Amino acid sequence: MRTTVGIIGGGPAGLLLARLLHRAGIDSVVLESRDRAYVEHRQRAGILEQGTVDVLRAAGAGERLDREGLRHDGIELRFDGRRHRVDFPGATGGRSVMVYAQTEVCKDLIALQLKEGGPLLFEAQALAVEGADGDRPRIPFRHQGREDVLECDYAVGCDGFWGVTRGAFPPALSRVFERTYPYAWLGILADVAPSHDELVYARHDRGFALLSMRPPVTRHQPSREVAPLPIESFVSRLYLQVPAGTDAEEWTDDEIWSELERRFETEDDWRLERGPITQKSVTPMRSFVHEPMRHGRLFLAGDAAHIVPPTGAKGLNLAVGDVATLARALAHRKETGSPELLDAYSATCLRRVWQAERFSWDMTTMLHPAPDATPFDARLQLARLERIASCRAAETDLAEAYTGFPLG
């Protein structure tokens, strides 16, 4: 099999790259190790920066996003029983974010790719990348029990943190920067209307909690009358700080709701609504950067190159930034013959990546009490939150980072 750009991984990074290349007249093949249903239902991110929304629209994948996504103009910080709203447009000159699930982004991109893009092979597992420093990289892969090879001009590793492509970098070239955290997130989806119309990030001595949501789902309930009845079901997404290594099944639904109630407690009469929990899982927290993001004709994009702890909602947005930068560089090469933008790819992305690493670390350490935290540490966290609540410059810094750094 032969193509111009061989893409390993059909998560948001790989799917969007294939789409952007198709729009630029560059052919590609996507190899995805899992099946379609798995990719479309893997619960993850929910917050899209304005720049991410713009890229998806420009890729022709903005139609359902614009119809169903929820524009959010702020978040609430909750600490010491107090509530402080950060107003995004006011602080940033008009920027906001969009609530639209990663599962839906993937569904939209898969549908477009299968309709009018190049091959997207599910259950196709890349085994390695060979010859990255030559003219024609090769990607051996296994598909439906058969071994095959994808030959390409460029290979792109969009295969997430656990993929194979980082391993194709010579050890002498690779530099890894990493931090793990002694806590994780227990995330749930619940069939209940969100108890607040914006996200709530809560710091409590018992641990961090986050209230988020998904756009309402419209279901058509069969009725005895002529037309089925459309029913809007509301979905809450909530997260709870738990010790690293926790098994989600250790927590009963009742224990989850009780703990969320305690961590979201306020001085006023705000209340958390409970509902049936439909999904429950634990996410580990990690900061990780692999430098450089390019070796010869092999490029890394998204979680294959970097991981942030989820507190700043940056992971998916960084993946989109990488592939938008790469697609532009490949199109520039095709149109002008110049490798200038491809040569700059790693440095261009890493500038943005490190800003997101800094912000995600900042949000995480400000809001999560560590297991060995002292009373001094707790006071410092409160002082950092108080600073944002009382100083316009500090609040603007948070709002600018949360709504997104320019693609550069």
Ligand code: FAD
């Ligand atoms: P992935 O989504 O991991 O996709 C990689 C793909 O490669 C997978 O489909 C995998 O099956 C495939 N693959 C792996 N190995 C191979 C192989 N050998 N051959 C072929 N295919 C392979 N980010 C945000 O921006 N905002 C948020 O609000 C947010 N919240 C999050 C909440 C949670 C609970 C979690 C877990 C993450 C969150 N993130 C968030 C992060 C975000 O989900 C990731 O950064 C994003 O999925 C990265 O996309 P990706 O395409 O780079 O990698």
Ligand code: DHB
């Ligand atoms: C969601 C996830 C995040 O990591 C975050 O910071 C905000 C919202 C979410 O899944 O809705």
